[in-house]
Amino acid sequence: MSQMDTGTTSSPADDAPYRYTAEVAGQIEQRWQDRWEHDGTFNAPNPSGPLSEAGAELPAAKFFLMDMFPYPSGKGLHVGHPLGYIATDVIGRFRRMCGDNVLHALGYDAFGLPAEQYAVQTGQHPRKTTEENIATMRRQLRRLGLAHDTRRSFATIDPEYMRWTQWIFLQIFDSWYDTEADDGRGRARPIAELVEQFENGERTVPGGRTWSELSEVERRAVVDEHRLAYVSESPVNWCPGLGTVLSNEEVTADGRSERGNFPVFKRNLRQWMMRITAYADRLIDDLDRIDWPEKVKTMQRNWIGRSTGATVRFATDGGDLEVFTTRPDTLFGATFMVVAPEHPLVDQLTTNAWPEDAKPAWTGGHATPADAVADYRTQAAAKTDLERQAASSEGRDKTGIFTGSFAVNPVNGARIPVFVADYVLMGYGTGAIMAVPGQDERDWEFAERFDLPIVRTVEPPAEFDGEAYVGEGPAINSANEEISLDGLGVVEAKAAIIAWLESKGTGEGTVTYRLRDWLFSRQRYWGEPFPVVYDENGSPFALPDDQLPVELPDVPDYSPRTYDADAADTEPEPPLARVPEWVEVELDLGDGPKRYRRDTNTMPNWAGSCWYELRYVDPTATDRLVDPENERYWMGPRRDGDAGGVDLYIGGVEHAVLHLLYSRFWHKVLFDLGHVSSEEPFHKLFNQGYIQAYAYTDERGQYVPAEQVLEEEQGGVSGWYFEGKPVNREYGKMGKSLKNIVTPDDMYDAYGADTFRVYEMSMGPLDLSRPWETRAVVGSLRFLQRVWRNIVSEETGEVVVGMHPADDETNRVLHRTIAAVRADMEAMRFNTAIARMIELNNHLTKLTVVPREVAETLVLMLAPVAPHVAEELWSRLGHPQSLAHEPFPVADPALLVEETVTCVVQVAGKVRDRLEVPPSVDDDTLRELALASEAVRRTLDGRGVRTVIVRAPRLVNVVPA
């Protein structure tokens, strides 16, 4: 038995030879898909360039609509994948019928790990499998009837696309961030302007010499320090199991790779970095200028992690110890200090002998601080981040050791001990803290464990009986001879103490960020090569424009060297390093022919998706990234203060931080350098939900085919059974291994694409996740069948609509439906829009003959959701042109006013009577009608009336005394 046998594909009964069946739908759909493609129905004209239409007036109203970039997986699609594509298609078709010039296309994010891993297994070139996968996905999506401008499709692996990815990289490489530009907001500027400033002395050359005194190599070194893309030898996330390094965003909270879940280690390696931290403030602040879900904005704010406070320097015998604190107002309560085990000052701070006043708890039983600290650092280094957290998070078992040194609290001269402890992280702030147990829970725990004093400097409320008090309150115990914070609130106290610290030169107000620069190299094959070469000094040189794109060479083996997942002390070995004839090149970069070495790393998978919105706008651009006229039209700001960007971007929430942060960063650099007029890539973001599915396991825990599981009642208990045996049900993803996959192809065969589209859109609101239920799809087919039957005879195939005008009631139902559907479409409530159309259609079913005008209106309203059947009916109704550009129906306001409305009469909030009244009825009349009501009198039963609430014309509420 076929898995999808619902019976709907069987040949139509003899008495209904012209019924709308899956088979008929399939023929109609493919015919219209061919015609749309042939006619270029969904081509969106550009203002300029090859995609412009000479002589045609370009609509001022435009709508740029995007789906998140699909990765062409070899696994094929399941019914969950097209959900977003259908939704954007419905919106695009609707906007087009509203008169907008709609830009909607789909490209492919085609570099990436799965293709490379498949290549490693099979020996096939990843380009081959990737292109095959794209072809398969194109075919599956074309069958959905998506109204895309196919001229604007591309893949990130296309040389013409890759050229511009590399070009943007060089733009970033050739820029620096001028923090003073734009009144301190900062702006990226060409590196040449920095060199100019050094040359003419406007900017001081580090090291005290003048620019002309520096050698060429020294000048390069100075400039390279400022680049927005720079090579750095710094601690990075090395993942031996994958054989590559990863960005912070690609490492999970427990220190493993997001992809593959391998352990990740910190290693010092020479890698490309992107100075995204320069944009931290703008990336946070501009979130207020875009229409994104609050949840995603919050995730980005948290990831960037801006906190304002102060840096304060504490004097120690080992030199000044600088800390960052968000609570400088509590400085008087700092009773000890803690530095991270990796802190560079640890060696200087560690003394040879315990001081006399060291308490027993501080020494950990060690003979000397040197022993104790060495031992503690060894232990800390051996632990992964995960182990450190597991051992000490949630308030358990804070560990640490005394260094033997003391620091001087700059506000009161107090001599306070300095500890090493791993609850302080080297990667945040300065890697050192002042500990204020009175106002910090972590410090409180540490203080209790290590017998350290606790001083409250914020007065808790009288009823407070906790330990550390982190709330608002007046400062106490916070005065020296020069300044007193006592009595001030937290905000004022902070301002006062920062001013004092600054006047003393021991600290200043500071902002720190959690965000780190973006590690941009990967030791992989299937990615964009870097368009740079290195000279004999190891300085990077940009390749000239005419040498782009740098294409990937063929390699003997596509895999980087991978190691045992835990082999931390291994070295990355990228596949490109194995092709010396590619790596070693002779070039003339201005100094005559010289030997250079190419970069053997590739760009991360995110590079291609950092700018693809711009390629949709101008997919054929060859002489520049994007024609400014085209970019301004599709993405430019529309009002003062508008950041511009794509009008609507739909995709899953999983890219909230990675892709959406990186692409905002690139876009802002391009804006600063004058290549685009928009400051943000995506104006409105919408997160769709997911289609989920049930999966079933038998008593061994093995998955069984979900479509063969039946819900049955046995012994009065209902449960799920496979081949008569009970199985366990779980809810989650669709996947081959879970044996619960349903594919779009299954749906096309059994129901047709239109039914599939209607079903997915009617399941529920777009932003909610919901379970797939194959047996419910038939409801959408029945709906389309009834629409068909109202217009086309199932017996003869003739159009059966009548030329007579619609009766009054039908007209009112029609126009109420139009108003509701329009509002629902605009608000992306497709499920309720479909419900309204079903209601209208059910009403039409009761008429003997459906008036043509009503039928045509219904067909137009249906077109965004079920475009093929709508086109077919529209054509059969005598219209030779596609309805894609027909105006979407508009309701006649006169027909929306009801002749009478039902007024509900309540007594004490309970409905007791209903009155039919004219909509214009006034309060007094309604009050009297209600009080005269028999039902109301009965309910009151002699009680007096306290008051009467009237909400004309819908409701009266009589409140008894």
Add this chain to the structure above:
RNA sequence: GGCCCGGUAGGCAAAUUGGCAAAGCCGCCGCACUCAAAAUGCGGUGUCUGUGGGUUCGAGUCCCACCCGGGCUACCA
């Protein structure tokens, strides 16, 4: 632990944002068609919105507490 969503008939869902709870779809029941079944059509079927309190003339909707499910985050100074 913190923050954010969600909880409405057997299932998926709607409810002009404080005013008749349950539109629409599936399921289920019955009838028609059929030799029979499927398909299709017609008709019917559901109950007080997770729990407890509060505000209000009136609460699915607002407030408080709790329970359940999902997501994000987690020593960030």
